[in-house]
Amino acid sequence: MLLTELANRIGAELSDPGAVIEINDVCALTDANPFGVTYVSSEKFRHALRVTTAGAVILAPALAAEAPCACLLVDNPVLAFARAAELLHPRSRSPVGCHPSAVIAAGAEVHPSASIGALCVIEDGVRIAAGVEIGPHCVIQRDSLIGAETRLVASVTVCERTIIGKRVLLHPGAVIGRDGFGFARDGERWIRVPQIGRVRLGDDVEVGTNSAVDRGAIGETVVGDGVKIDNLIQIGHNVEIGDHTAMAACSGISGSTRIGKGCTIAGAVGMAGHLDIGDDVHFTGMAMVTRSFEQPGTYSSGIPAMPSADWRRNVARFRHLDEMAKRLRRLEERVAELQKAQRDQAD
Template sequence: MTVNLAELARRFQGKVRGDADVVIEGVASLQTAGPRDIAYISDRKYLSQLAGTKAGAVILAETDVAHYSGSALIVANPHLCFAQVADLLHPTPGFRPGVHPTAVVSTAAKVAATAWIGPHAVVEADAMIGEGVYIGAGCYVGAHAMIGSKTRLVAHVVIGERCVAGNDCLFHPGAVIGSDGFGFAKDGEQWQKVPQLGRVVIGDKVEVGANTTVDRGALNDTVIGDGVKLDNQIQIAHNVRIGENTAIAACVGIAGSTIIGKRCTLGGQAGVTGHLEIVDDVHVTAGSLVTSSITQPGVYSSSLKAEPVEKWRRNAARLHHLDEIVQRLAKLEERLQQHFEEQKN
């Protein structure tokens, strides 16, 4: 697809500075863009790269236009506009509906005529596959599972029995929805498995990254709200509830029965212990460990930065004596207080 800069401005509520007729065919970075590409800047630290770009146009905020002499699309949010332009110029490939000859689809499954079931995919009895659904190669949809309209399972995705995926969702390769939660009861020196009887219920417009796992609930459901975005290799345990439009980066682990509010963000490799609650609009930075409920919106961190190993070993050794040091300090404060009282008298 090709489009000129004037049309992009009309579609995405921007304005043009320069040649409104410049033709745009693709998106690219400032360094690699050619004369038919559009690039963008959302962070001012990259302004110095504008002078060397060969892009046909650049998406800029009003405050940054003076730093660039070429054609520009001026908008309030350059990053958002770039995403919208990229989606317009590089849409998801279409597909022909049908069932591949190697797919195994139960005669008791309900598959919309506009859906596609790919090579070696399996759809079990009483599963419901909605209009325009794409089920890629090697995917598995369990019995009584439900897949909403226009949802896309790229390849090798598992949707467990009775689990629900909403409309217009995207599941990347290796995602597993509805695996058993980690539930065991101690029986002497052994472990007795606790049956995991709940489901996973996923809302609309949810994206789940590659090799991310969402466990089914033990009794109640694990629930992922509308608009949630999950990166790759995330572990979400049983009975977790995640509010609408929350975004979670790669390698985060969330323990069981945790409730996370709406519009939250969790940075990469953050950890959240179980049975706690995080309110709406909380942002946890990368590598942090959340061990108690967060009751106020804001930004939270708990990680220690990397430092030279010799220094870290000294500090770690002192940490072992921290309780002793605190007790000695408390006694010293008490003695000083007594001394000051004696001086007054």
């Protein structure tokens, strides 16, 4: 499309409104082409911006003077670039209808506009709404509900009685509604506690590859509207996640923890169970969360990498920390006694 049309559709202001440039692709700042549009999100990319060969660049007005090409001026370049990429590379939809190899129970309800891929299994009592796309090898177990325009990419398992909202995106290998990790001790054996709850995903949720959301032991595991869950994430039973929270890969949330709205959880964060996390709480990578954090803010606990020699010395000292703390306490008490004695003598 013409650059003028692209600017209009993503809500950008053109630095040169009279420029006649055709754009047919998105590209990287350092590997660009004259028909591509790229973006700059930070001043640290000034040097690359000055030498880019892109046809146009999306950036903040403050950087426009650095660009050697046409500029699309916006306050949020990343968001504008996402919209441009969606316009220039629209996703092709699966054909409407059911593949001949799909197995669909007689008691299932599939909207005529839905798409059911090869080798899918749709069990009794399932309801699939308008515009849903079920990719190959997916399994939808009994009495589950799939909301309108939701897409299961491939090899997704939706366990019994799961409720999935509208425009949800489930990536390959995601498992929604599996039994939670609940066991009771019987002597030396573990006895499984029946998991009789379910999972409820809100609208516009995204769940990454090989991530799992466990159903409630009793009641529901709830994932709010707009929540984004990356790959390889475990959500335990009866967890509640507030609207528009985002989680990066390899994090784990233990059962019955409640997470507020607008939170961000970086990679490899671990959360203990039965915690309360407030709105707008942000955990940095590898944080170990063992208590509740109800006030907004950013929290960390991971140990940054350091030279191996320094790390070995520090580890060797860890086992002496308790002894050192006790010695320090005794010294502090002794100093306090001496100071008191001096004051008494002065009086």
